[in-house]
Amino acid sequence: MRTTSRALLPISLLGVALALAGCSPAADGDSSSSASSSPTSETTAPTSEPTEEDTAATSEPTEDAAGGTLLDGSQEVEIESYAGTYLAPTVEGGVALVEDPAANDVPAQWIIGPVEGGDGYQLTTVALTDGEPSCLTLADGADPSLGSCDPADASQVFSVATLDSPEQVSISNEAGTLAVDAESGSLTVHPDGAEVSSTFTLAAS
Incomplete structure (x- = not known):
C-alpha cells in the first residue's frame, strides 16, 4: 500500500504542472497577437470600394453644368471657340481670340450673368479697367468689342x-451671332x- 501511494504522488504533480503550462503567458501572447492582427484586415477592406458620398461628389459637377450654373453669374468661365481658341480681352481694351487663355496678358475669364430686370445675359470680363469690368458688345455693322457695362444697352x-x-x-443679339x-x-x-x-464651349475655370 505504501509503494502505491508513492507512485501516485509524482503522477499527480505532473498533471498539475501540465495544467499550469496551458495557462502560461506565452499562450496568452499568441491569442492577443492573433486578435490584434484581425482588425488590420477589417480596416483596410473598405478603402477598396468607393463610398456613396464619393460617387455623389464626382457626379455633381456634370449635373450642375447641365442645370445651367455656368450662366447664373456665380462662376468664372473660359469661352472656347470651335477652332480651339479662346475669347479674351486685349490690353488695348478690345476682344480677340487667343491660343492659350493662361498665357494672355490679362485674365481671359468671363462671368455670364442674367440682366437684372430683363431677359438675356451680359458677358462681363474678370479683368478690370480702372477698377471696373467691361462687357462684350455686339453692335450693328461693328466688330465685336468691349464697353462699359450697361444693362440698358441692347x-x-x-x-x-x-x-x-x-x-x-x-451667343447672339439683335446685331447677329x-x-x-x-x-x-x-x-x-x-x-x-x-x-x-458660331459654336462656343463654356468651361468653369
Missing part, C-alpha cells in the same frame, strides 16, 4: 442658347447661328 444683352450639350452655346471667321480666325458676326463657327 448691344450688350445676349441670348445664350445651349446646343448639342449643355456646355455648347450660341458671334462667330469665328473661317479665313482669318478672328471674331466676326454672322446673321444667324447656322454655321459651326
Whole structure:
C-alpha cells in the first residue's frame, strides 16, 4: 500500500504542472497577437470600394453644368471657340481670340450673368479697367468689342442658347451671332447661328 501511494504522488504533480503550462503567458501572447492582427484586415477592406458620398461628389459637377450654373453669374468661365481658341480681352481694351487663355496678358475669364430686370445675359470680363469690368458688345455693322457695362444697352444683352450639350452655346443679339471667321480666325458676326463657327464651349475655370 505504501509503494502505491508513492507512485501516485509524482503522477499527480505532473498533471498539475501540465495544467499550469496551458495557462502560461506565452499562450496568452499568441491569442492577443492573433486578435490584434484581425482588425488590420477589417480596416483596410473598405478603402477598396468607393463610398456613396464619393460617387455623389464626382457626379455633381456634370449635373450642375447641365442645370445651367455656368450662366447664373456665380462662376468664372473660359469661352472656347470651335477652332480651339479662346475669347479674351486685349490690353488695348478690345476682344480677340487667343491660343492659350493662361498665357494672355490679362485674365481671359468671363462671368455670364442674367440682366437684372430683363431677359438675356451680359458677358462681363474678370479683368478690370480702372477698377471696373467691361462687357462684350455686339453692335450693328461693328466688330465685336468691349464697353462699359450697361444693362440698358441692347448691344450688350445676349441670348445664350445651349446646343448639342449643355456646355455648347450660341451667343447672339439683335446685331447677329458671334462667330469665328473661317479665313482669318478672328471674331466676326454672322446673321444667324447656322454655321459651326458660331459654336462656343463654356468651361468653369
